Amino acid sequence: MTSFFSVNVTTSPSPCILQQRCFSTLSSSTHLPHSxxxxxxxxxxxLLLGFRxxxxxxxxxxxxxxxxxxxxxxxxxxxxxxxxxxxxxxxxxxxxxxxxxxxxWSQFSGRISGEWDGFGADFSKQGKVIELPESVVPEAYREWEVKVFDWQTQCPTLADPKDHVIQYRSVQLLPTVGCEADAATVYSSDERKVSVENSEVNAFAYQSSGSYVAVWQKKDDLIELEYCLINPQDFESRVRFIQRICVLNNTEMELQGIRVFREQWYGPFRNGDQLGGCAIRDSAFASTAPMISSDIAGIWQGSKAVTTFDTTNTGIFRELLGDETQKSVRDGENNVLLPKQLWFSFEQNKVGETLSEVGWLLDHGKAITSSCLFSSTAKLKEISIALETIALEHVV
Structure with missing residues (x-):
């Protein structure tokens, strides 16, 4: 089965203008009592001076x-x-x-910029890994009857620390045998630019940690939700999820599939001119065993940073703010389980809203999650990122 993702190269004509969000918490309540x-x-x-x-x-x-x-x-x-x-x-x-x-934004740009190398793979909406096309697999693998599921990837990224502009390329490299990976050639390159002038970006929510969520309008009836989660215990390690979603009649949202990247920061930005190759601190992961449902079953709670969207709150760039307490009950059955302690869900509630969620189990009982909430008319309502811990006494 071939990948369901197509490669699009997008550009934007010029940098964006920083969106100022100024508001005062103090106001004058002192007035001269003329009356x-x-x-x-x-x-x-x-009488004003106290005389009788x-x-x-x-x-x-x-x-x-x-x-x-x-x-x-x-x-x-x-x-x-x-x-x-x-x-x-x-x-x-x-x-x-x-x-x-x-x-x-300056902290975010510093943490997101650089050379991110790793591996990526496509999964169906049921979580089944999709094998790479036979045409790109080296003959040696075919002779040994070895199936290949992972692309070796690069993601050179550069964000302007002063202006809200970020550019990056998701590069897929042809599979190679052994450490020939250092001489791998590019199979595809998906270049993306986020700025206020890019009509393909519906929203871009970020944290100073380097995590972000982007909503891409690929076609009239097709969007991509891109989640990038930084390991809070290791800022040089991250996971990216890209959910491909078809929107039917502006009401029904249907998940088509998901692409997952596991990436390590390899060095400062060099526009991909040097490949990490065998120095990459990770390995192919798509064909390894998925996580166990009991690892995420139970009551989770933690701190959530959020931004909301409505007709009065416009603009592409949003900083995820706040320290709300989030509680979630997960049974493991309604989540699609992936390798390397990753999972996702995509479901519609009783009032017709659609909730997309991705998660990364960092350690036993600790996780980082992110979600997008859409209205019954497929309008984006909320984006959030949360750090959660499990209440062990309530594990099911």
Whole structure:
């Protein structure tokens, strides 16, 4: 069976413009009580300063009124200065939020940029691995009747630390025998660019850790969900899932298949001019045994970073924020189990929403997961990434 993924080369004409998200948490609530002065009549100024009305001669009255007026002017001046200070504080707070967003993107770009080498394989929606086309398999393998399921891959990636632009190429290399992998040739190259000017990208949600989720509009009725999860215990190790989804009548979403990459950071960005080859710290994985369902069965909970989508919240780039607590009950039966402690699910709930989820069991009882939630009309509603631990006392 051949792969169901087609290779498309996409480009974008120019870099994007950083989307500023400035909002203030402080506002001025201090106002001069002009109405109070007017209501108190001729004694208003004295009441403002704490004086009580009394009788006096004209000259003394004039002197006191001048003093009161001068104090009132000073009060107005001070209040104006306070308002101005609060306004400045609001601007400072807004700049701090903006600076944090810039810092998060800068950290993300530093962690995502570089040469990522590894292996990739295609799986059916039931989790069955798909064998490579016979035409690309070396004759030696065919003579030995060895089936090949993994592509050796490269993914040179470069993100601009200042502007929201990221470019990368998913390269498939022809299978070779032994350490001839160092001289492997390119079979296909899928170049992608994410920017505000790229119409193929519906959404790009990221974390400073280097993890991200991208929603690609490949055709009118075809989208790809790309999940990239960084190992929080090893920032040089990651997994990418690409789910290929057909959208029928703008309501029904049907999973076609999934492609999985296991990749290691091999060095700084060199645009793929050098291959890790036999120095890659991993090996082919597609034909190894899938994970055991009992490893993910139970009640999971942890911290979730999320971003939501609606008509008022537009823009391609979203930083995944927040520290919400997520609880999930998994029985292992409704998840498609893959090798190397990976799994995914794709299902529709009772109200017609579609939930896509991928997961990576990092250690016993610890996992990183990511999900996309779509409405009953196939509109993206939410993207999230969570770090979870299992409640051992509730394991089923």
């Amino acid at each position: 109070s002065l007017q209501q108190k009549g001729k004694f208003g100024a004295f 009305p009394f009788s006096f001669n004209w000259r003394r009255r004039r002197t006191l009124m001048c003093a009161a007026n001068q104090d009132a002017k000073e009060a107005v001046k001070e209040i104006g200065e306070i308002d101005g200070l609060i306004g400045v504080m609001g601007e400072v707070d807004s700049h701090q939020v903006h600076d944090k967003s810039i810092e998060a």
